[in-house]
Amino acid sequence: MKKGIRITLVTVAICLVGLLFFVIQGMNEKRIRQLTCAGVKVEFTDDFKFVTAKDVEGYLSKEYGAYIGQRLDSVNLLKIENILDGKSAILKAEAYTTPDGYLNVKIRQREPVVRFQEDNNGYYADEKGFLFPLQRNYTSMVPIIDGALPLNIERGYKGEPKTEAEKKWLSKVIDLVNYMKDSKIWAENISQITVRDNGDLVMIPRLGKELFIFGPPTDFEQKFDRLSRYYTTILPEKGNGCYSTVNIKYNGQIVCRK
Known part of the structure; x- marks a missing residue:
């Protein structure tokens, strides 16, 4: 078979395949247009x-x-x-x-990273600081923060905090809970965080009666280092229940009170 004839036959075959494809495609599109939603x-x-x-x-x-x-x-x-x-x-x-x-x-x-709880209002925050209400179907196991929250959030609100000060505070709190999550030990051992009227965060442990005064949500590494030293040096010597509060918010100090 001459080369020119072979090329012609191949070209015709390709065209027929292409035509067949478009015919089938058109039939499928027509069938889809005729379909109703089931x-x-x-x-x-x-x-x-x-x-x-x-x-x-x-x-x-x-x-x-x-x-x-x-x-x-x-x-x-x-x-x-x-x-x-x-x-x-x-x-x-x-x-x-x-x-x-x-x-x-x-x-x-949305994936919540922290839950905020007020007297008659509760809501989550995701990684980006988007706030959304608690849902009736499901409760996410994330850290809970209550008390004098510096957030003015009405019931059912969804979106970012309304003021720059609220956004800044929320951003720091999200950094804090992420730090605790990454460390694992603090996420497992701190059951709740309460905000006092003066803005101090107070850590409530799962075990023990001490309240750990953390201060503002800053300097996480240094404060948790002081908290770790309390557990490894002071607690073994003094025993459980010796102190009611342990203040770790000041640099270089662990202030224990009965």
């Missing part, structure tokens, strides 16, 4: 339980309206994502449809 499938990319699949269905039913039974290509995916992104415990939602006729929603929830 339901929603919800996937979570994390292990938190703030939001359930039933919650997602409820949000869409209430705020989007009917989608089941509607043409699949008429479902407004951007609107669905915006509705779900507006929920306080959802960090990001991704919506898409598949040829099986389903609306698919992939949910990434």
Whole structure:
């Protein structure tokens, strides 16, 4: 077979394959356009339980309206994502449809690093300082801070703190709880943190009666070093329950009071 004929046949074959591909693609697109939405499938990319699949269905039913039974290509995916992104415990939602006729929603929830508790109000903060309310479905096991919180947060609020002073304080507290988490030993041994009226943080241990006066959320390494020295040198000599408060906020000092 002459070279020119072979080239022509190869070219024709490639064109036929390409044409067949576009025909099949067009048929698939036509079939998808004719599909109606059979339901929603919800996937979570994390292990938190703030939001359930039933919650997602409820949000869409209430705020989007009917989608089941509607043409699949008429479902407004951007609107669905915006509705779900507006929920306080959802960090990001991704919506898409598949040829099986389903609306698919992939949910990434916010990851709290600390919980704040006031008399009649409780809320979480994530790594970036975004505040969001406690959720009825699930309680995250993170450090709890209560007392005279320098945050003016109304019930149900979501978003960043409103003032620069509040943002700065929250940022330092997040750094503190991350330091405790990274050290492991302090995250395991400190059960709660209370803020006094003068702004001092007070660490409450899981074991023992001492209250550790930490001061402002600064100089973490030095203060925890003093706390460690209390446990390794003073406590073995004096015994449990000898002191009611241990002040570690001053540089170079461990002030113990009965």
